[in-house]
Amino acid sequence: MSEPVAAEVRRGGTEQSSRALDVLISPRRWPWWAQLSAVYVAARLFSFFVFSGAAFKQGMNPWMQASPGYWDFITIWDGRWYQTAAEQGYPSQLPVDALGNVQENAWAFYPLFPLLGKALSGLFGVPVLASLTVIAMVAGLGAVLVIFRLFLCFASHRTAFWGAVFVAVFPVAGILQVPYAESLNLLLLAASLLAVVRKRYLSAIPFVILAALSRPTGVPFGAVVGLLLVHRLWVLFRARRRPTPDELGSLLRHGALTVVACAAALTWPALAWAKTGDPQAYTRTETVWRGTDLVPFKPWWDMAVGVLGPALGPLALGVFLAVTAWALLKAPAVRELGVELRLWCACYLGYLLAFLHPQTSTFRMLLPLFPLALATAFVSRSRAYRWTVVLMFSLLQIVWIVWLWAWAQLPGGGDYPP
Structure with missing residues (x-):
């Protein structure tokens, strides 16, 4: 191999190594x-x-x-x-x-x-x-x-x-x-x-x-x-x-x-x-x-009455259901999810209301509502907003x-x- 050709090969190899290093140290250039x-x-x-x-x-x-x-x-x-x-x-x-x-x-x-x-x-x-x-x-x-x-x-x-x-x-x-x-x-x-x-x-x-x-x-x-x-x-x-x-x-x-x-x-x-x-x-x-038999929907009613009283409890439960229904049907960010994901969220929430005994484990059981994470991202394209969400979730x-x-x-x- 002639000296000019060898030099060109070395330059090409150096450039490829440099590009590979750039990709490695720059996460934005990584595959998704x-x-x-x-x-x-x-x-x-x-x-x-x-x-x-x-x-x-x-x-x-x-x-x-x-x-x-x-x-x-x-x-x-x-x-x-x-x-x-x-x-x-x-x-x-x-x-x-x-x-x-x-x-x-x-x-x-x-x-x-x-x-x-x-x-x-x-x-x-x-x-x-x-x-x-x-x-x-x-x-x-x-x-x-x-x-x-x-x-x-x-x-x-x-x-x-x-x-x-x-x-x-x-x-x-x-x-x-x-x-x-x-x-x-x-x-x-x-x-x-x-x-x-x-x-x-x-x-x-x-x-x-x-x-x-x-x-x-x-x-x-x-x-x-x-x-x-x-x-x-x-x-x-x-x-x-x-x-x-x-x-x-x-x-x-x-x-x-x-x-x-x-x-x-x-x-x-x-x-x-x-x-x-x-x-x-x-x-x-x-x-x-x-500690009780399974009676659909009753645990949520009992919890609302037990925490907020016989008057305010049912009212608060009704407001919660109304706001949830409005969010799934009308909230702009949620509507972006499409029919399938919104229907999944509605059916899973209905399942929880029918069969779940509300307690502290309820927070963990909300994980299947993960499509709402995309709705959260739809709320704003601002990087400050999205990083704030990450911070709040972490806290x-x-x-x-x-x-x-x-x-x-x-x-x-x-x-x-x-």
């Missing part, structure tokens, strides 16, 4: 998935420091000595129940006390997460709680990436990115790095909604089935796809025309997804019935933690961890669960 991954890791590091600080201040508790380390601290609460489900399985008979009252047991915790934890533990020989924590962390990252792709169906790249960032720093986002099933369910739920938005109904089926086996979100999702199908049929009926072959095929696929979603929502209660012989095994177990995460994750017994007994 690398940027979001970096944000997610940074958010989890922030949560790590908050958890560590709360752990240092933790007093004596039902699980371990005071001032535990980070890894011990994040495995308390329901993490121990998922460990029990993974290591011991589910009881064939509901445990009861001397009076025949059902006691707390593993049937309240859906099986996909502990089964994956058990499989990973057996494959690599690590403790179950460690494998569950790894699954939660990885699933949380996958959820944020899929959520960004979902948000792109309704927003620009920049706004969708900020919406995904808001999910990563939610006030309850610390739950994405502890051995809880929330992050796994969030990933599967986002994938299901993305497939529905893209009208890939058959592709949604495996995600819908797995989501219904990870957390109790199957009922509201079945309602979403069912209502969307009814709306499509109503539009055809009002137009007084027959569907084209392509439309008919799409409707049949949509119908198949609806049937599967509704069946998947009933799968876990049905399995509990089959294993224990008690048709109410799942609901009887779930209601142990609330509220400190409040959530210190107030609810750190265990403290109440004066009258019991505690505030996260």
Whole structure:
């Protein structure tokens, strides 16, 4: 090789190395998935420091000595129940006390997460709680990436990115790095909604089935796809025309997804019935933690009356429902979400109102309303506004961890669960 040619080759190699270094040290030039991954890791590091600080201040508790380390601290609460489900399985008979009252047991915790934890533990020989924590962390990252792709169906790249960032720093986002099933369910739920938005109904089926086996979100999702199908049929009926072959095929696929979603929502209660012989095994177990039988909508009424009184309580509850309905139907930022995401938020809120016993765990159970993070990003394109949201969410995460994750017994007994 001649000397001029060799010099040119060296210059070319130097320029390529310089460009590669520029990309490496300039996050704005990274691919979207690398940027979001970096944000997610940074958010989890922030949560790590908050958890560590709360752990240092933790007093004596039902699980371990005071001032535990980070890894011990994040495995308390329901993490121990998922460990029990993974290591011991589910009881064939509901445990009861001397009076025949059902006691707390593993049937309240859906099986996909502990089964994956058990499989990973057996494959690599690590403790179950460690494998569950790894699954939660990885699933949380996958959820944020899929959520960004979902948000792109309704927003620009920049706004969708900020919406995904808001999910990563939610006030309850610390739950994405502890051995809880929330992050796994969030990933599967986002994938299901993305497939529905893209009208890939058959592709949604495996995600819908797995989501219904990870957390109790199957009922509201079945309602979403069912209502969307009814709306499509109503539009055809009002137009007084027959569907084209392509439309008919799409409707049949949509119908198949609806049937599967509704069946998947009933799968876990049905399995509990089959294993224990008690048709109410799942609901009887779930209601142990609330101390009362399941009566739809009644807990919210009782809570409103108990906190605010018989006059102001129902009024406040009515105002809350009216404001929520207005926001989903009329608020400009929420309307940008599209029909599917707004309908999901409405159905999930309706599900919570019907079946949830309002308590401090309610904050965590609001995580499936993640599409509202995109609505938050739609409110303003100002960088100052969006960074303020990140700051406020981060501060509220400190409040959530210190107030609810750190265990403290109440004066009258019991505690505030996260």
